[in-house]
Amino acid sequence: MSNRLRAPWSLAAIALPVLGGCAAQMQPVADFGAAANRLAIVYKPFTAGMAASCEQRRRYVALGNPGAFDDAATQRDAARECGPLKEAGATAALFGQALAEYATALAKVSGAKATAFDGDIRNISGAAAKLDTREGTPLFDSTKLSAAGKIARAAAAMVAEERLQVLTRATLQDNQDALKIVVEAMQTYANAIYAGQLTDTHDIMTGELGRLVAASNAPTQADVEGRLPWRFAQTAARTDIAANELEARRVHAFAKAGDALVAAHADLIANFDKIGGARRLELVAAFVAQVQAINDDAAAL
């Protein structure tokens, strides 16, 4: 059962309809919130993924280097060398948290059950406070941090006042620019920075796979036994490459869905007067479909 139905949300679910017309169900808002939250979930692995991909590249490079080879030592070296990317990724993760909280809050105050991804809706975890503590660091510029803090605080306010508050056009309008800034920062991280790291790692792995295939050639039956390590090793390399390619596809799909997210949010604002009775809005539905496609691609692996 979804956490969404746990107290205090179960109380809120009762309270909202009781408040009558002031809390009409807003299905498009619920659908938008749940899909945006799902997109933040898609983004989350990217933030740890950059350091992990860097380490993977380092391990493959080490396999091809002369001299002694100790797998554990190689991993330690890779983790040390790629360490700065881990810290950068941790900060990049805060943008995803801010988006998730805003999206979750919208889904909760909508008074409706999302058509898709409703099971992902969780409680607010307090990204606003975490973002505040990052304000003094040099990671990301203050404009973007302010934007992330703004939507995180909006989320907290919506939740705190849920029993009384009606979602207003002003709430959405007030956060449209901040949402756009946050999503663009996430897109830049994913599509310009993380994607480059994935490509670097992919190139090294495909080169090594080619060498494994070449080394696997056994001119005679008597040569086969000696080639078995290379032949078996191909499977692991192909698995790594497939995972890398899936991640790259998810990154590109995420970037595209980010544009759809911002457009869908604007659609909610533009059609706010109608969303109380509307089952769907075109741009929201298109956004939900894009997020669903990302999920389907991952499930296909």
Next chain:
Amino acid sequence: MSPAQPSAADIAAAALAATAAPTDADTADAMARLADVAGHASTVLFNYRRDNPQASDLDQALNLEMTLDKRAIDLRVQAVKLLGAQAADALAQLKDASQKVDDFLAGVKKIEGQLVIASAVIGLAGAALVGDAGGILSAVVSVDAALAAAKS
């Protein structure tokens, strides 16, 4: 075609003229693009080592490869940090130089050329990490010269 070598005064004038602040996205994209080039050049050198185990310049290739790899990491961290307000012209040239090197690496077969280009890219990456517009422009000139020499 060999580009005309700008004088120090030309470089200084260009750096002084480049005063417009780029957007944060421009800065991050330029850094990310250069990181991609450094990573690509590192991969080219790795493949060279792996495919030419008897070559006489393996140590030099390994050294450059590792340096480029480290630069790629640093540049990606820098891209995330979005530090510094580099001059717009320097950024434009940074992107242009990155594209030229990438195009070159895609076609070149001679390792001598790759090593020269790799050294120039390391210099460019260092300048970009410092965030100094004049240093970037100067390093771009070195990359252009290295490309011209490698093509001749």
